Amino acid sequence: MSTTAIEKNNLEESDSVSEKWVRPRMVDMPKGRLAMWWLIASEIVIFGGLIATYILFRLRHPEWGHAAGHTSTPLGALNTFFLLTSSLTIVLAHDAANRKDLKGAVRNMGITLFFGLGFLVVKSIEYSTEISHGFTLTAELFWSFYFLMTGLHALHVIAGMTTIFIIMLGVRKGKHLHRVEFAGMYWHLVDLVWILLFPLLYIAH
Amino acid sequence: MATEVKQHSVSPHNHHSELSFWRKYIFSTDHKVIGMQYLLTGLIMVFVGGFFAYVFRMQLAFPGQGIPLYGKLDANAYNMMITMHGTIMIFWVAMPLLVAAFGNLLIPTMIGADDMAFPTLNMISYWVFFISTVVLILSMVLPGPMAAGWTAYPPLSANGYPAQIDFWGSIGGSLWILAVALEFVAFLIGGINFLVTTFNMRAPGMKLMDMPITVWMMNIAVLVFMFSVGPLVAGAVMLLFDRSFGTGFYNPAVGGDPILFQHFFWFFGHPEVYVILLPGLGMVAEVIATMARKPLFGYKAIIYASIISGFLSFIVWAHHQFIAGIDPRMAVFFSFTTIMISVPFAVWMFAAIATLWKASITLNTPMLFALGFIGEFLLGGVTGIYLGASAFDIYAHDNYFVVAHFHYALIPDVFFGGLAAIYFWYPKFVGRMYNETLGKVHFWLTTLGFNMIFLPLFYNGLKGEHRRIFDYSAWPSLMSADMTQNRVIATVGMLILCAAQIPFVINMIHSARKGVKAERNPWKANSLEWVTASPPPHGNFETYPSVYRGPYEYSVPGREEDYWPQHLPQ
Numbered sequence: 001m002s003t004t005a006i007e008k009n010n011l012e013e014s015d016s017v018s019e020k021w022v023r024p025r026m027v028d029m030p031k032g033r034l035a036m037w038w039l040i041a042s043e044i045v046i047f048g049g050l051i052a053t054y055i056l057f058r059l060r061h062p063e064w065g066h067a068a069g070h071t072s073t074p075l076g077a078l079n080t081f082f083l084l085t086s087s088l089t090i091v092l093a094h095d096a097a098n099r100k101d102l103k104g105a106v107r108n109m110g111i112t113l114f115f116g117l118g119f120l121v122v123k124s125i126e127y128s129t130e131i132s133h134g135f136t137l138t139a140e141l142f143w144s145f146y147f148l149m150t151g152l153h154a155l156h157v158i159a160g161m162t163t164i165f166i167i168m169l170g171v172r173k174g175k176h177l178h179r180v181e182f183a184g185m186y187w188h189l190v191d192l193v194w195i196l197l198f199p200l201l202y203i204a205h
Numbered sequence: 206m207a208t209e210v211k212q213h214s215v216s217p218h219n220h221h222s223e224l225s226f227w228r229k230y231i232f233s234t235d236h237k238v239i240g241m242q243y244l245l246t247g248l249i250m251v252f253v254g255g256f257f258a259y260v261f262r263m264q265l266a267f268p269g270q271g272i273p274l275y276g277k278l279d280a281n282a283y284n285m286m287i288t289m290h291g292t293i294m295i296f297w298v299a300m301p302l303l304v305a306a307f308g309n310l311l312i313p314t315m316i317g318a319d320d321m322a323f324p325t326l327n328m329i330s331y332w333v334f335f336i337s338t339v340v341l342i343l344s345m346v347l348p349g350p351m352a353a354g355w356t357a358y359p360p361l362s363a364n365g366y367p368a369q370i371d372f373w374g375s376i377g378g379s380l381w382i383l384a385v386a387l388e389f390v391a392f393l394i395g396g397i398n399f400l401v402t403t404f405n406m407r408a409p410g411m412k413l414m415d416m417p418i419t420v421w422m423m424n425i426a427v428l429v430f431m432f433s434v435g436p437l438v439a440g441a442v443m444l445l446f447d448r449s450f451g452t453g454f455y456n457p458a459v460g461g462d463p464i465l466f467q468h469f470f471w472f473f474g475h476p477e478v479y480v481i482l483l484p485g486l487g488m489v490a491e492v493i494a495t496m497a498r499k500p501l502f503g504y505k506a507i508i509y510a511s512i513i514s515g516f517l518s519f520i521v522w523a524h525h526q527f528i529a530g531i532d533p534r535m536a537v538f539f540s541f542t543t544i545m546i547s548v549p550f551a552v553w554m555f556a557a558i559a560t561l562w563k564a565s566i567t568l569n570t571p572m573l574f575a576l577g578f579i580g581e582f583l584l585g586g587v588t589g590i591y592l593g594a595s596a597f598d599i600y601a602h603d604n605y606f607v608v609a610h611f612h613y614a615l616i617p618d619v620f621f622g623g624l625a626a627i628y629f630w631y632p633k634f635v636g637r638m639y640n641e642t643l644g645k646v647h648f649w650l651t652t653l654g655f656n657m658i659f660l661p662l663f664y665n666g667l668k669g670e671h672r673r674i675f676d677y678s679a680w681p682s683l684m685s686a687d688m689t690q691n692r693v694i695a696t697v698g699m700l701i702l703c704a705a706q707i708p709f710v711i712n713m714i715h716s717a718r719k720g721v722k723a724e725r726n727p728w729k730a731n732s733l734e735w736v737t738a739s740p741p742p743h744g745n746f747e748t749y750p751s752v753y754r755g756p757y758e759y760s761v762p763g764r765e766e767d768y769w770p771q772h773l774p775q
Contacts, residue, residue: 031322031401038397042431049436049472053465061460137450141460144452148443 036182040189043156047193050152054145054200065205067142070135072126076202079122080194086115087191090164090184097180102171105180109168112187116161123154146201153193160190232332234324235743237634239331240309244627246338247302253342254293257286259703262658266696268676280675284352289345291355292381296388297338299481299619304430305334305392307484307626308399308423310634314734315417317408317752317772319744322401330395337387340380350377354673356470357382359455359463363447366456372449382445389434396427408733408772411752414508415771417732418501418756421508422487426480429515433476440469464529471522478614479518483511485622486553489575492625493557495730496572497564498767500757503556510549517546527595528602536595543593550586554579570644574625577652578617585613588663603673606666609659616655624651624709631713632727636740637720643712650705657698661691729768732756736772 058064089111096104130143137147164183170176230238261283263272271277278286309327313320321327344350349371353362360366364375372379403424407416443454444466453459455466486507494501501507523531523539531539557579566572588610592598601607624647631639662670665688670677677683677692726735737746750772758769 029405031405034404035323035397035401038400038431039393042393042397042435045432045435046438047435049469050439053436053439053469057460057462137446138452141453144446144454148446148452148454152439152442 030178032178032182033185036185040185043189047152047196050149051196051200054149057141057145058200058204061141064140064142067135067140068201069205070130070133071146071202072129073202075122075126076198079119080198082115082119082122083191083194086112086119087188089115090180090187094180094184097171097177100177102174102177105171105177106168109164109171109180109183113161113164113168116157116164119157120154123150149197149201153190153197156190156193160187232328234320234328236309236313236321236324236327237741237745239327240306241634242331243301243309243334244306246335247298247306250293250297250301250338254290254298255703255706257290257293259699261286261290262696262699264675265677266693268678281352283675284354285345285350288351288353288355288357288381289341292341292351292385294615294619295355295477295481296385297341299615299623300388300392301334302623303481303484303488303619303626304423304426305330305395307419307488307630308395308427310630311417311419311488311734312399312402312423313406314633314737314741314745315420315732316403316406316411317733317746317750318402318406319746319749321398322406323398326394327398330391330398333387333394334391337384337391340387341384344377344380344384347377347380348373349375351381352378356467356474357444358470359444359447359466363444363455366453366458368447368451368453368456370449370451375448379445379448382441382448386438386441389438392430393434396431399423399427407752408749409751411771414505415752415755417487418490418504418507419484419487422483422511425511425515426483429476429483429518430480433473433480433519437469437473440466464526467526467529468522471525472519475522475525476515476518479514481615482550482618483515485578485618485626486511486550488626488629489578489622490553490557490560491730491732492571492575492629493560494757494759495629495728496567496569496575497560498567498759499560499564500759501556502559502562503552504755504757507553507556510552514546514549517542517549521546524593524595524598527598533595540593540595544590547586547590547593554583554586569628569641570639570648571625571629573645573648574621574628577648578621578625581613581617581621581652581655585610585615585617589614601666603671604666605662605670605672608672609662609666612659612662616659620651620655624648627713629728630734631716632723633734633739633741635717635720636723637716638723638727639716639720640712643708647705647709647712650701650708654698654700654702654705657701658695659698661694661698665691726770729766731758731768731770733771736770 089108093105093108093112096102096108127147135143137144160183163186167176167179167183171180229235233239233242260272260275260278263270263275264278264283269277309321312318351357351362362378364371364378403416403420443452446452447454447456453461455461455463457463490501490507521539521543523535524543527536527539588606592601592607592610628639628644631637666672668685668688670683670688671680674680674683677689723739725737725739727739728735733746733750733752734741736750751774752771753774754769754771756771758771760767761769
């Protein structure tokens with residue numbers, strides 16, 4: 001990939017669609033990043049509502065601590081490690097993309113995907129163990145919340161991985177390098193939600 | 206950074222003349238086409254929702270008799286129809302019409318942009334909305350449609366507890382939940398687009414306080430929507446789980462709580478009122494200032510008041526739950542905030558009236574609808590203050606007083622505000638003038654019909670007419686001569702309101718084909734959308750405008766003309 005080709009698919013997007021004129025911006029931010037922040041804001045409200053509901057229910061039902069004892073804290077901790085590390089690698093990918101180091105960006109995005117896959121594998125091991133012990137979706141309200149919240153989070157992991165994969169294909173060809181940052185922002189959200197879910201569902205007994 | 210010049214590959218938009226019919230009108234990325242698609246979908250859905258209103262109003266006035274065009278109505282179909290009437294009118298009419306359609310048409314043209322910030326995303330937004338419409342219609346015809354009211358409170362909406370899981374037998378209700386969720390996705394995508402467009406794509410020189418009030422209102426509405434809808438998305442998934450898998454999130458027997466859903470619903474549902482009200486207020490203010498030829502009174506005050514009302518709208522929701530067993534101390538708090546939130550809207554009202562003070566008013570159709578809005582909305586707003594007081598609300602909540610109240614709040618907004626906007630911007634986006642006579646007939650018949658429906662319902666409500674009864678003949682105390690008569694008057698009013706839409710449809714279709722060609726600026730208005738041709742070409746502007754002043758510089762002393770467009774240099 002020649003440098004000019006990379007220049008052309010610049011890190012910055014323009015705000016204007018037909019490129020006829022240039023205008024001042026209110027926030028000094030390309031439109032993609034701005035839109036990403038709004039998307040994250042709306043996601044936070046979804047998870048925020050769910051997590052706040054869970055906390056209120058949990059305070060009302062101290063007996064759920066017993067059920068929470070049946071979730072596997074070591075596996076949860078392993079998954080926390082996976083996600084935190086993958087957040088690091090996606091930042092490294094962003095950094096590499098900024099330096100127009102295509103190989104480094106693709107490699108780090110690949111590692112991120114690998115950790116994301118690891119997270120899903122561990123999650124499915126957890127799910128199957130729990131279900132085989134009789135802790136199904138309808139066993140107790142705690143388990144309903146557990147499967148709903150972790151399931152919704154897992155969907156976001158899959159969505160994030162799909163996004164990263166599609167962007168990685170573009171980056172391989174030197175296209176849309178600025179999108180690595182957006183994928184990273186979303187991935188951090190996925191990470192952040194897990195950081196809240198882990199103590200709430202695994203650690204607090 | 207801010208004014209950095211960038212040279213990029215040529216955008217596909219420059220080749221628009223070569224686009225096929227499908228790319229130009231169906232899968233278009235042009236914000237004007239998408240706005241029109243939203244507008245037409247909304248206008249088609251208003252007839253579906255209106256048809257349901259026709260059927261159940263006929264049943265209420267003449268119980269048990271065959272209804273023309275429908276036949277005999279049974280109680281289950283009645284419940285399905287009131288559910289779908291509410292769902293359609295809020296989510297498939299008010300939202301697409303006021304927010305999506307006019308947001309798409311007006312935001313880029315008013316701020317002087319060539320299109321939305323993300324044209325493809327904009328197209329996706331419409332098609333997700335379209336799919337949600339199809340799913341909604343499927344949900345009505347498949348078995349087990351949602352019949353628990355548009356608020357879908359469990360346990361009714363969850364088919365009772367312990368859950369009777371019958372996946373295929375209750376597929377209609379599940380699809381209803383899915384349709385609403387898809388609709389939220391469509392508007393979240395669209396809303397992000399609105400915000401980014403307004404933030405980053407304004408014409409050079411256009412400061413925030415130079416934006417037309419409509420653009421302000423659309424953005425406040427989108428923000429309110431974005432921050433209120435999330436918990437309901439989670440709540441809807443929980444309801445779907447309860448229905449389909451037998452969980453008990455809302456089942457008190459296993460530790461759940463049915464009131465929780467009410468909190469989810471109204472934490473969104475109340476801000477939603479302002480999501481559809483604010484764009485209406487903005488567009489009506491636009492019409493009033495233009496037709497009164499005076500600067501909009503208190504432009505900044507209106508904006509600050511609207512921002513405050515956006516915040517307040519998040520802490521009033523439990524006034525919908527005064528009869529759900531709420532702690533009286535909380536009821537006091539929510540009564541207080543509810544009555545407080547009328548203040549920002551009173552600011553808007555007084556600003557609108559002050560704009561009219563000593564103005565030379567043009568009484569054309571959009572202005573009539575705008576003035577109608579002020580008068581009618583006042584009744585909805587004032588009865589809202591009664592209902593905000595929990596003591597009164599406990600009596601009135603489940604009778605027709607509340608029904609009349611929220612129709613007096615929503616119909617002026619969606620109907621009068623929406624129609625004022627449709628008539629006002631019709632020349633701009635269709636390119637031809639509408640017929641003024643037909644427009645005025647439409648206005649007067651609509652006003653007559655609308656008031657005939659809902660004024661009697663205030664009276665019946667206060668006399669105790671419960672709002673969820675299918676056939677009043679089983680309740681002799683509700684069958685007194687005056688109440689029966691009022692029900693018939695309301696139904697006749699509904700028929701007039703339906704008939705009143707015939708001149709509207711004729712006017713819209715006929716004028717689009719045969720109307721007088723519209724000039725660029727038929728109303729001599731100031732904002733940027735009037736600078737360009739009618740209808741605006743692809744890319745909106747021939748030369749991109751810069752902005753030198755606010756949008757309401759009407760009748761400036763010392764100027765020969767009584768308007769001063771935003772883009773003219775000093």
